[in-house]
Amino acid sequence: MPVSSKRRLVADALRDAIATGRYRAGERLPGEHDLAARFAVSRGTVRAALADLSDDEYISTHGGVGSVVTFDGAALDPRGGWARSIAASGTEVTTRTLRLARVDDPGLQAEVDAADAAFVAVDRLRTVVGGRPVSLERSILPAVGRLAAAPTDGLVEDSLTATIAEAGLVPASAEQWVDVVPLDAEDARLLDRAEGTPFLRSRRDSRTAQGAFVERVNSLLDPDRFRLHMRFGTAR
Numbered sequence: 636m637p638v639s640s641k642r643r644l645v646a647d648a649l650r651d652a653i654a655t656g657r658y659r660a661g662e663r664l665p666g667e668h669d670l671a672a673r674f675a676v677s678r679g680t681v682r683a684a685l686a687d688l689s690d691d692e693y694i695s696t697h698g699g700v701g702s703v704v705t706f707d708g709a710a711l712d713p714r715g716g717w718a719r720s721i722a723a724s725g726t727e728v729t730t731r732t733l734r735l736a737r738v739d740d741p742g743l744q745a746e747v748d749a750a751d752a753a754f755v756a757v758d759r760l761r762t763v764v765g766g767r768p769v770s771l772e773r774s775i776l777p778a779v780g781r782l783a784a785a786p787t788d789g790l791v792e793d794s795l796t797a798t799i800a801e802a803g804l805v806p807a808s809a810e811q812w813v814d815v816v817p818l819d820a821e822d823a824r825l826l827d828r829a830e831g832t833p834f835l836r837s838r839r840d841s842r843t844a845q846g847a848f849v850e851r852v853n854s855l856l857d858p859d860r861f862r863l864h865m866r867f868g869t870a871r
């Protein structure tokens with residue numbers, strides 16, 4: 636079996652064990668030697684598989700620093716979509732798509748080193764059922780595969796996460812920046828707040844394992860509901 640296939644086998648097996656609760660949050664994984672013996676692979680293959688899991692934020696590794704956004708104290712997993720993560724916290728939210736359109740942006744193409752200047756813009760407003768909006772998210776993605784058809788055909792299952800997956804894009808790494816800004820008049824109107832209300836502003840750029848651009852999402856988040864949680868990992 637090629638080394639890359641062995642690496643995937645180990646990573647997929649550990650990912651499944653973590654996702655199904657065999658290894659719980661905070662629990663240390665077996666050492667590299669034990670894992671190498673269990674899967675009959677080299678320790679180098681194990682280290683590569685663990686690096687993949689670290690990139691996907693399934694584990695923390697020595698010296699690594701990670702951050703996750705939380706809603707009412709529950710961690711949100713962008714891989715499965717924020718709406719699903721928020722719902723898992725026990726809060727019911729609705730998601731309204733405000734814009735779904737193709738845009739051409741050579742400046743962004745150069746900035747993110749995209750293959751083309753054609754992008755798809757998706758703006759979404761999330762509202763707590765019976766309450767006020769809690770987030771405004773503006774995403775821009777490459778107009779490839781199923782994403783290119785989204786402006787005319789809609790999102791797959793009304794989900795941007797599902798549409799990204801259908802387009803064959805698999806986010807493997809991301810950078811995120813967070814600050815606090817006062818809402819301008821238009822955003823305040825959409826979020827049902829007074830102009831100038833402080834909101835968390837997050838920008839996250841994600842890429843595939845090969846470094847290809849997947850998504851830039853600029854979010855305005857209600858600071859009464861959202862927090863940024865930093866994690867400083869130790870070896871696992």
